[in-house]
Amino acid sequence: MTIGIGLLGLGTVGAGVAGILATPSGRHPLVAELDLRRVAVRDLTRLRPVELAAELLTTNPEAVVDDPAVDIVVEVMGGLEPARSLILRAIAAGKPVVTANKAVIARYGEEIAAAAAEQGVYVLIEAAVGGGIPIIEPLKQSLGANRIQRVSGIINGTTNYILSRMAAEGAAYADVLAEAQRLGYAEADPAADVQGGDAADKIAILAGLAYGGSVPRAAIPTEGIDRLEARDVAYAAQLGYVVKLLAVAQAMPNLNQGAEQLLDVRVHPTLLPKAHPLAGVNGVNNAILVEGDPVGQVMFYGPGAGAGPTASAVVADILNIAGIRQATAGSAKPPLDPLLAAGSWRACRLVDSAETTHRNYVRLRTSDEAGVIGKIGTCFGEAGVSIQSIVQFETQSAGDAEIVVITHDVCEANFRQALAAIEALADVQAVAACLRTL
Ligand code: HSE
Numbered sequence: 001m002t003i004g005i006g007l008l009g010l011g012t013v014g015a016g017v018a019g020i021l022a023t024p025s026g027r028h029p030l031v032a033e034l035d036l037r038r039v040a041v042r043d044l045t046r047l048r049p050v051e052l053a054a055e056l057l058t059t060n061p062e063a064v065v066d067d068p069a070v071d072i073v074v075e076v077m078g079g080l081e082p083a084r085s086l087i088l089r090a091i092a093a094g095k096p097v098v099t100a101n102k103a104v105i106a107r108y109g110e111e112i113a114a115a116a117a118e119q120g121v122y123v124l125i126e127a128a129v130g131g132g133i134p135i136i137e138p139l140k141q142s143l144g145a146n147r148i149q150r151v152s153g154i155i156n157g158t159t160n161y162i163l164s165r166m167a168a169e170g171a172a173y174a175d176v177l178a179e180a181q182r183l184g185y186a187e188a189d190p191a192a193d194v195q196g197g198d199a200a201d202k203i204a205i206l207a208g209l210a211y212g213g214s215v216p217r218a219a220i221p222t223e224g225i226d227r228l229e230a231r232d233v234a235y236a237a238q239l240g241y242v243v244k245l246l247a248v249a250q251a252m253p254n255l256n257q258g259a260e261q262l263l264d265v266r267v268h269p270t271l272l273p274k275a276h277p278l279a280g281v282n283g284v285n286n287a288i289l290v291e292g293d294p295v296g297q298v299m300f301y302g303p304g305a306g307a308g309p310t311a312s313a314v315v316a317d318i319l320n321i322a323g324i325r326q327a328t329a330g331s332a333k334p335p336l337d338p339l340l341a342a343g344s345w346r347a348c349r350l351v352d353s354a355e356t357t358h359r360n361y362v363r364l365r366t367s368d369e370a371g372v373i374g375k376i377g378t379c380f381g382e383a384g385v386s387i388q389s390i391v392q393f394e395t396q397s398a399g400d401a402e403i404v405v406i407t408h409d410v411c412e413a414n415f416r417q418a419l420a421a422i423e424a425l426a427d428v429q430a431v432a433a434c435l436r437t438l
Contacts, residue, residue: 006070009077012184016311038064075099098317100127106201124317132309133302146292150250153288157305158193164282185305196224207249213348223268241271271437354413359437368401383418
């Protein structure tokens, strides 16, 4: 039974999907049953890495969704609109959807899941997080018995590629970003990568799956690597750490019972001890560390962006749906996704950041005089912030010093109070950097 595929978007990922569908040999036998029938593009004249018959292409994406020959709609155009409306249109027409669109799912996942449940169609999103890494289905199903304590990960390939090459080669930020764009890792507007928005979309999705709820995307505290300075990466290395853009979602202790789930969800550059399992994840690779009870730590690792890996996840979702269609051919409706059928959606609330606890790395620009370290220590001490280490580094300007402090695990409100007092010291010129440490 041939299954008609409609593709919305023929950019990096869309071309990767079309490439797989055009070369079924040696793949799962169902790939040969998938027939690409309509493709929506923005510009009919653009040169593309895959050759497609001209009559397949249209600039009207609604025509793809509405085409009776299209059985499964694959949305890889990105952006919020018209992607969201097209996904809802496909669902309303009873057509299953495969999407790689983390921005839409992070913001409208609940609306889309409700529409899909009502219509009895699948919406599969494996490619939305982690590129080629299977993480969505394992979180939805394979780890379902666990009480999830924390999901933490490197989930933006572009920034990890930039940080890895800057650390290994001292390469310039702008050059490495341009290379990431050329390789098809970066978003159309790479601000979403370097400012942390892409990772925030993805951790919102992972948190929603791990904790069975809808996470308020706009409330996620997000910091990217665009203000990270090379010297902090170098100082961190001297102190035994690597700097990574980490996305974290964790249940708050003793509060994970009852109807509402309180979560700490955030994205920021983080110092990882060199022995940490995520510290060795380099280049475009992503890794997601899931900590659950009783499973312990499980890590998912692999290429997190790019045409091939992302298309691999998209086509896997198409095959899942195609397989179910074949297995249930003749019955009126396909079976619901078991988790959607269970109606397990619940509200999640983000914790007030002031109540969270962290270890912190702080770099201060100060005058190089007797008593400065003492005054800084007093500010931390009076705020109840315990220091793990304090190191003075030389600077090029005489009379100045750079002091790097690493704290123990301390309450964010106390830490902010100490920083405010330190900033007010006459000997302190600036709090030049402030990063979280694992
Ligand atoms: N721009 C994204 C990244 C692509 O760099 O990870 C995959 O979502």
